[in-house]
Amino acid sequence: MNKTLFDKIWESHVVFSLNKKIDVLYIDRHYIHEVTSPQAFEELKNKKISILRSNKIIATTDHNVPTTNQNLPIKDVLSKFQIKTLEKNCDENGILFFGLKHDFQGIVHVIGPELGITLPGMTIVCGDSHTSTHGAFGCIAFGIGTSQVAMVMATQCLLQSKPKQMRIKLTGNLNLGVSAKDIILYIISKLGPDGGTGYFIEYSGSVFKNMNMEERMTVCNMSIEMGARGGIIEPDATTLKYLKYKFFYPKEKEFKKLKNLCKKLKTDKKALFNKEYEFNSDQIYPMITYGTNPSMCINISDPIPIEKIKNKKKIKMKSLKYMGFIEGKYLLGLKINYVFIGSCTNSRIEDILLISKIIKNKKKADNVSVIVVPGSKQVYKKMINSGINLILLNAGFELRQPGCSACLGMNEDKIPYGEYCLSTSNRNFEGRQGKGARTLLASPLVAAITAIEGKIVNITEYIKNNPIK
Ligand SMILES: CC(C)[C@H](C(=O)O)[C@@H](O)C(=O)O
């Protein structure tokens, strides 16, 4: 029978089927962080159950961490407690923990891939919705709830019903200034916030094939913003090349095995999907969100669309009111006082490298505060070693230390009430970046140009006049 890549990985991990619908799935990797793990450790402790395979768990601290003076004791009492609790739980259970002082600390979805812990063909879970990121490596990766975190800790397995499968094919050429972020925002705008609900999405076609791993991660990361369980891309030579010299990457003999495995991790030509979409990248331009979910998104030079369907209009008007926008009006020229460059969507070295090319020998506009929060200590180090930090500083950008930061404002990095923030993150929900804060999601390229201009501009025109070298 013809099988999808997803089928192949799923089937090779089914320990047994409980009934026609529910499988017991073996889990290869379990990432944990300080927000969703304490309750699971507590549950196991209360039930006197020990962790089955602590060497399959990797812990990092990211959501609550301050992004300045990470060498000093944490001031925020709750953050300090959560991080200490994670450290203690890892200590007691022999779990590898990347705390604030560790060279490998960072956002969970940035460190797993960059250290070579996420590998093709694996099943990967974490108590975090953006676990979908890891699907970029050709693995089944998805977010789980806290009680499931406890289940995986106790059994290394998970009860799961197999999701439906969708394929999104994208071919064509990329327009000027278009990156992976614009592509996924475009797809989400077409499918809607729940267009992927109940599905696992395979991204295929030349555009994804030509992407580097960082770009593929950006795409898979945002799969869940259209309700999907996760995203997946066939592993190939690009995947293997990315992984080869990573810290935890298997040594030579294992590498050969992985190479052979990757040859099999392909969707068969005649495999069937429950739903298929096909898009052409010629239609995609630099994108920006105007509303309070990522699907409320337009080509940056277009006006905010007018909603004609009555019951949809009500929801849209509420969202536009929050954002201070009006249907039919353009975002071009809108003054932006805050730019946030970071999050598990766009805080990797490739993202920051691109930004540095745009802002080299330029200064940010006076009205803007820009913070750049690298995804990990490794990214931070690379920035310092390559001198990118100096380019940022010269432009007036503030370089912070790694963490989730203003992506969700669980630490002190919040956007003030009523202010607009051009953000490279993945969610623009009401209050996401601070009470009353108004988030506009876009690519790192759009963020960098907005910081320089202090307002929303026509990106295509800007790049025509200021080519990226
Ligand atoms: C805190 C965590 C549970 C949450 C998630 O699951 O996504 C966070 O990472 C987010 O992005 O909102």
Ligand code: SF4
């Ligand atoms: S960076 Fe943002 S989206 Fe990613 S895990 Fe952290 S809070 Fe969630």
